[in-house]
Amino acid sequence: MSKPTVAVLRPDDNRIDEAVEYLRSRGVSPVADPMLTVCSTGETPTAADYYVFTSRTGVQIAADQDWQPGRATVCAVGQQTASALRVYGHSVDVVPSTFTSAGLVEELAAEVSGATVEIARSAHGSDVLIQGLEAAGADVHETQLYRLERPKSAGRSVSLTIDGQLDGILFTSPRTVGHFFEIATEQDDAAELKRGLEEPVIGAIGAPTARVIRDIGLEINITPDSVDFEQLARLTVQEIRNGASTR
Incomplete structure (x- = not known):
């Protein structure tokens, strides 16, 4: 069985690096496509x-x-x-x-x-x-x-989804989902993106993230009972491999 290809959309800091390292440890070919960059406002707690x-x-x-x-x-x-x-x-x-x-x-x-x-x-x-x-x-x-702003480099995962080259996608926040679909909308590819999302296993952390995805009209395959990224990744990869073994 070939390595599953899974897109991870975490912020462009150590979290994306940790996610890529973990996915590789699970025998996955990760696609790192950060959808968030953290911009400090300079405000301080009162x-x-x-x-x-x-x-x-x-x-x-x-x-x-x-x-x-x-x-x-x-x-x-x-x-x-x-x-x-x-x-x-x-x-x-x-x-x-x-x-x-x-x-x-x-x-x-x-x-x-x-x-x-x-x-x-x-x-x-x-x-x-x-x-x-x-x-x-x-x-x-x-x-x-x-x-939380969208990095200028974001979008590789959108193209791969449309082209049918992803086995799974990991969404970790509502804003990540929003940026993912904004890119497709800006490129007039929203309908193609929705069709492309019918095949990959979709994993989402947290009820707010899942709600945004469902509001768009998509089904979610994996919603772990915690906000732990490793659990999300592990269950999503397991679902991908289970699906491959039954085909």
């Missing part, structure tokens, strides 16, 4: 009683700014975010059992009335956290630490 981080990237940017929580309660959405905070020497007080914004709102709702909450994240976050915490009585402030 003083608060609670700090909320929603991504490893946000933690890294805050750490580069020498952010310190003082006596504040530190909250993280997801174990990867929490791990990043610990790497920089910060204690993590709250990690919701459901790794979502709604899960954190549920976790904090009973204790934040009258408190100031600082949400330090990307410029593309949903309103779930802000609205939920304000409804619980908190004074909420959001600092947009970074934007």
